[in-house]
Amino acid sequence: MNHSKMSLEPVSITPTALEEVKNIMSHKGIPTDYSLRIGIKGGGCGAMGFVLGFDRPKDSDLAYSAGEVPVIIDKKHVMYLMGVEVDFVEGAEERGFCFNKE
Known part of the structure; x- marks a missing residue:
């Protein structure tokens, strides 16, 4: 498969999240042929949410590596994800991935 490779990372991932x-x-x-998929989903009243999951790369994806983790983003979502940072928090009140927009 011929996937687009990009040197600029539209989404940064903190070391803790990685x-x-x-x-x-x-x-x-x-599976080892899966990558971390970062995307968006539409919400009510025009709100957007972010999604994380694991998936096989598709021809419509932009692919890059964050550390040792292969990352894929649907090319249609890239402009909405530019400047987003994925972090992982673990505390007494919450535990999970969070998305920070610069």
Whole structure:
């Protein structure tokens, strides 16, 4: 397959989030040909939400590596994701991935 490669990372991923992604991939048996998919989903009243998951790359994806983690984003979503940082927080009140927009 011929996937677009990009040197600029539209979405940055913090080291803490990368470690959690690698942990999930190894402990949940994610296939090695899957990548971390970052995307958007439409919400009510024009609000957008961010989504994370694991998926096989498609021809319509932009692909790059964040550390050792292969990342894919649907090219139609890139302009909405530019400048977003994915982080992972773990505290007494909350635990999970969060999206910070610059």
